[in-house]
Amino acid sequence: MRVAYDASADMAYIYLTDGIASGEAVRHVAAEDGTAVLDYDSEGRLLGIEVFGAARRLPRSLLEAAGSTAPASAPPAARGRGVDDDGRPTAP
Template sequence: MRTTFDAEADAVYMTLVPEIEPGRSVRNEVVETAGGTVVLNFDQAGMLLGVEVLGATKLLDGEFLAGAERIDQG
């Protein structure tokens, strides 16, 4: 699993498969919560490919965020 964190966007993406090829994600389930949004990405067969968390600093533990790969730092 690969976890990336963009602090500028306050977003985390957790990739649950080795690679998500372009076009593989065909269905998204959106869950609105107090403080943010969680988006589940699925392929045609219904396999969960990844999870996006918007409002990550409100929805996820700080230690978890600290361990994520930062993609907002040049």
Template sequence: MKIIYDPVADAAYIYLQSDPNQYSHMVALDPQAAGGMINFDYDTEGLLLGIEVLGAKRLLHPDLLSEGLESGAAVVE
């Protein structure tokens, strides 16, 4: 698992597969139920590739966001 975090956009992406198959589709979680925007990305075989979290500061633990910054992810400023 790998996480990247962009503090300017306050968006995080959690990669669940290191060698994902081809992207197929996205399913959005109900923003009211989740308290923010969370999108699930699936591959062509129906396996979960990753999770996009918008408004990440509200929804993810600060340690996880720090890990996303330290992972060498491209941070847009």
């Protein structure tokens, strides 16, 4: 497991696999409250979890230890997406 954090967007991605290839995450399921997106592969395996408003939802120590991300290396569900003032995802 690896965690990446983009402080400028206040978004974290929890990788449950070593890496996610382009196109590997084929199903994205948003949490009912809009605070996270779960990414699945074609066989239904959970690949990772994207967390919006991460500073409010995850332990500070986890975010401090996380590697930072840049938009080009954004997780599958985050590419082209932003968050509103409440940390909820916005459309690309």
